[in-house]
Amino acid sequence: MDRFVFETTQGAVLEAAEEAALMDYARIRTNAVRPCALLAVLALGFAGYFLWKQEWNTALFTVLLGLLLSAFFWLPMLGTKRFRAGVQNARAQRANLTNTVRAKPMRFEFEGDVCRMLDGRGSEIRCWSNLRMGEVRESEKLFWLPADDTSVLLPKEAMTEGTEDDFRRWLKSHCKRYRVCKITDRLRRSLEQG
Numbered sequence: 001m002d003r004f005v006f007e008t009t010q011g012a013v014l015e016a017a018e019e020a021a022l023m024d025y026a027r028i029r030t031n032a033v034r035p036c037a038l039l040a041v042l043a044l045g046f047a048g049y050f051l052w053k054q055e056w057n058t059a060l061f062t063v064l065l066g067l068l069l070s071a072f073f074w075l076p077m078l079g080t081k082r083f084r085a086g087v088q089n090a091r092a093q094r095a096n097l098t099n100t101v102r103a104k105p106m107r108f109e110f111e112g113d114v115c116r117m118l119d120g121r122g123s124e125i126r127c128w129s130n131l132r133m134g135e136v137r138e139s140e141k142l143f144w145l146p147a148d149d150t151s152v153l154l155p156k157e158a159m160t161e162g163t164e165d166d167f168r169r170w171l172k173s174h175c176k177r178y179r180v181c182k183i184t185d186r187l188r189r190s191l192e193q194g
Helices: 010-052 056-095 164-173 185-190
Strands: 003-009 105-111 114-119 124-128 133-138 142-147 150-155 159-161 175-180
Touching: 003 010, 003 150, 003 164, 010 056, 010 105, 010 133, 010 142, 010 150, 010 185, 133 164, 142 164, 164 175
Parallel strands: 133 175
Antiparallel strands: 003 105, 003 159, 105 114, 114 124, 133 142, 142 150
C-alpha cells in the first residue's frame, strides 16, 4: 500500500497559501484569455471577410459583437487589484504571527484512501477517510488538495516519505481532475505592483 508523508510547519503551510492564490489567479486568467483570443481571431476574420465583400455595417457589427463578448469573458480579470490587496493583506497577517505559531510542526500522512493531519506530538487533528477530491492542483512548489470543506496545502519540499511521481499518480486516482499550474516569475512580480 502506498504511503506518503509530509512534515512541515504551520508557518510553511500559511506561506503556501500565497502560492495557492497565484495558482487560482493563473487559472482564472487562463480561463479569461482563451475565449478572448478565440473571439478576437473569429471577429477579425469575419470582419475582414465582410470588408472584402464591402459590407461595412456588417463588418462594424461583427467587430462590436466580438468586443462585447470578449469583455464578458474578461470580467473576472477586473478583480486583479482586489486580488493583490488580498495577498498583501495575508502577508501582513503572517508577519504578525509569533515564532511559536510559525514553528508549530504539522504532519500529513496519506495511506490507502485516508489522509491524516497530525500535530507535533503525533495527535490527530483531522482525518479524511475515503478521500475523493474534485480538482487537485499542482505547481512547481505545491500540491493543493480540496478535502471536504477545506484545502490541504502541501509544500513539495516537505515530503519525507514517498516520491513526487508516485504521489502524483495517487492523487490522479483520487480526484476528478488534475491540473498543473504554471506560475511564472512575471506573475509573481505582478503581486508587487500596485
